[in-house]
Amino acid sequence: MQPNPAPSKPRPADNTTNGLYMQDVLSVRQFTPQLLEYVFSVADEMRTLVERFGSADLLQGKIMANLFYEPSTRTSSSFMAAMQRLGGQVIPINSVQYSSVAKGESLADTVRTLECYADVIVLRHYEVGAAAEAARWASKPIINAGDGVGEHPTQALLDAYTIVRELGRMEGLTVAMVGDLRFGRTVHSLTRLLLSRNIAFRFVSPRLLRMPEEIRDEVTEAGDTYTEHEDIHDVIEEVDVLYVTRVQKERFTDLEEYEKVKDFYIITPELLKRAKTEMIVMHPFPRVGEIAYEVDVDPRAAYFRQMQNGLYIRMALLAAVLGRA
Amino acid sequence: MQPNPAPSKPRPADNTTNGLYMQDVLSVRQFTPQLLEYVFSVADEMRTLVERFGSADLLQGKIMANLFYEPSTRTSSSFMAAMQRLGGQVIPINSVQYSSVAKGESLADTVRTLECYADVIVLRHYEVGAAAEAARWASKPIINAGDGVGEHPTQALLDAYTIVRELGRMEGLTVAMVGDLRFGRTVHSLTRLLLSRNIAFRFVSPRLLRMPEEIRDEVTEAGDTYTEHEDIHDVIEEVDVLYVTRVQKERFTDLEEYEKVKDFYIITPELLKRAKTEMIVMHPFPRVGEIAYEVDVDPRAAYFRQMQNGLYIRMALLAAVLGRA
């Protein structure tokens, strides 16, 4: 017994300014180079707007439902701020675990309920595919804010945007992904978004936590290249982008193995002395020890600027799907 | 030791446009036919306003405290959206269980605190009579968003509004209430609101979960009629309104009894083949299996429109109690 899908999302013929109007944002795979360029240019406008005026009234009278089935203060706050800086309002739904929507109601019914009240739904869910499932039934736009180990497209977009704004381009770079590459949703999505740009990937991880074969194959098929490493010291001198994620102790059954490798993935001022002058260190945050606090004052530490870019990208997406970009 | 009640709510003599200005919304019993007509006409205006402009600024600068002692995502979100679409702001208080207001503070003190900050208080509580108790002490309007097995007047109002807007009238209809009629706050309130309109009620429930005698007596006294049934198939052909609620397994001590009757209360496309062309299926939601998803595409399935009407009714009530209707 399955619900019947919503009619395809309404989309007036006369709106040709953007390809996201009234569309869902579910996966990085949606983002063609042209669409990416468009989103980045809108994000640039949002940056200007925030820096000059703090906020705007582009989405005044619009309501965003922030539907979080698992907590994520950072992502949740970033989307709230994005909506509010555009003059819109937010219905925060953070405690799904306690509420009736958790008591057996289907996700389909929940989103169809919320779209009676809101103009756009931001969904964070613990299950892969939840956002796509929600989008099947909703007639209002769904934005995927992370679905289990699946996708987190807005994170990948803000990461790519950061690379372009920091280094001036995405093409021809040497990009190291560091840490837990097996379970890291973030590095999967970003890798996919960067494909076909003549990028030399450096996958640096414990053997146990290698980048999945499926994604390595995609890299090769796209005409990009990759090498694999266990120690960040192998690649530090050549990288343009050092994208760091956490290596969780819990992933290891053999704690000796963990002790042996853990320092291979910690970024310190000493390590960065060997890096290029023109490179950037990124991290999706939160960090718990994998980047020393002393690195923060290094101009190459881009992670707080990266976080700020999250605001601009999410503003751009909200404005785009609601037809005000 | 009892707190002293608030002075009666202030009500300027020159405001004669509506009978709800600065009043509490506690019970369906408040709603005379004239007042109901007034609320429905304001709800119509709200619908027009939302459809044309998305939102308005009627309540700009006003603040609503959304005080929920038990979680209810649907009702809470609906009230938030209603306030926000009128340009107002919301203080959401959803986690009362963790906070000081739960640590022995009287409800009287809590509402007197919140009215220092807010212009109107929406209260959901697990105890019968909580809203009336709150209203005794508050000088700002209290809107009852459900008090235990007591009342849920805004649900009943949106239900009645849906009937009128879908079928053109409330008078002379055949209305079936289906499911748990004993503990179902919703069906109690709606039945009371529909009284004295020459309605033929059909109460369809397991014997264990019959409509309480008190309410059956009120029906008779009001000059309406009712019959009782165990199986929805008995009445499906004659009903104008099929109001479905859930039959919870937990209500049964004898699970064999549950198994025997549970299918009597499930709405399927097959069942609806026997129903009138001009009838509606309603449900207060969430549903968990009692209406098949396949029914959703049937134009007689009114439950999502019903939910949408909840927004308009709550906008109308907020605008009315704050003197902007």
Add this chain to the structure above:
Amino acid sequence: MQPNPAPSKPRPADNTTNGLYMQDVLSVRQFTPQLLEYVFSVADEMRTLVERFGSADLLQGKIMANLFYEPSTRTSSSFMAAMQRLGGQVIPINSVQYSSVAKGESLADTVRTLECYADVIVLRHYEVGAAAEAARWASKPIINAGDGVGEHPTQALLDAYTIVRELGRMEGLTVAMVGDLRFGRTVHSLTRLLLSRNIAFRFVSPRLLRMPEEIRDEVTEAGDTYTEHEDIHDVIEEVDVLYVTRVQKERFTDLEEYEKVKDFYIITPELLKRAKTEMIVMHPFPRVGEIAYEVDVDPRAAYFRQMQNGLYIRMALLAAVLGRA
């Protein structure tokens, strides 16, 4: 390994209207008599504004992050309302216990994340010194909404403001602090804020819960005086301000001791018959029995007006730190 502090907060040279612009509000010790006078005069303006118009748009487009590591409905709601009545928006972060910010992320990283999205951060934390620690790393203003048994400066400010607005002055008063004076953050902060004003303090508490020696010494050093008492009846006739706090049963190891003294700290209409005509009863709330409800109708019961003043003081502080006062 410690994070590197933020550069000192930016502060344009041409803004000379207030000493709080882009500053943190961490402690009552910041408030010189001049600054206090300034904040109170802005609070007066806020009162006028709320009474006449309900709200203003001074902070339109500004965002406040309401970061609460422990629940406090009252303080949280008061800050939210203050921001909203000034036209600003709020990101409420109430469930820190469930979120990533609780999973090992440093407070420094959390506030540096939030200042990417928000213009001002209100912080409630269970640890002494948390607000100062946050302020070290943030470049946006931090407002301390209570840090453990440390400070709660906005409470002290609203208390002092209430005294001035109710009695016309702070100088030369007889002020009784009643209840748990040992662990009561509120009475510590207020005592400090009132120093050097020729005040006769009356510290009324169980022997176990005396005002700490450190604060008693500060009183003496400031040229004010104090006496200590176990029974409120000793001082009721002479006090201008009766500041009541709760005596928690849990503080006592000897329950007989508790039973013996508990009634010494309960305010009743009978007790107040012996008090001056021109005095006020204050309480930071919530109360659980230490002030009889019958007292509420006494015009000397100032605690609900005190709560209302909390709104004006917090509006004043927000407007001041964001440069709109």
